[in-house]
Amino acid sequence: MTKTDATPSTPVVKPKKDNKGNSYYSEEVNGQQKVYLTTKDGRQLENTADTADEAYQNILAYLKS
Numbered sequence: 001m002t003k004t005d006a007t008p009s010t011p012v013v014k015p016k017k018d019n020k021g022n023s024y025y026s027e028e029v030n031g032q033q034k035v036y037l038t039t040k041d042g043r044q045l046e047n048t049a050d051t052a053d054e055a056y057q058n059i060l061a062y063l064k065s
Contacts, residue, residue, distance in 0.1 A: 024059075026052035035059060 015023035021040035026033050034048045035055035045062065049055035 024056060026055065039063070 013025045013027070015025045015036075015038070017023050022037055024035055024037040026035045028034075029048060032048050032050060033052040033055055034046060035052055036044070036046045037056070037059050038044050045059050047055040047058045047062075049058060
């Protein structure tokens with residue numbers, strides 16, 4: 001029996017929480033930042049922009065509309 005390395009090939013991302021109870025994380029995709037956000041009621045949204053903050057703000061603006 002061989003012992004294998006249990007380290008995943010991609011790092012595990014721990015989502016952050018904002019002051020509204022939403023959890024979110026970002027990753028770089030083709031030179032841009034992609035933000036994934038899950039609202040406290042379970043809706044999942046994503047947005048891509050030049051910066052993670054811009055993508056996060058775009059999602060918040062969408063939720064307000």
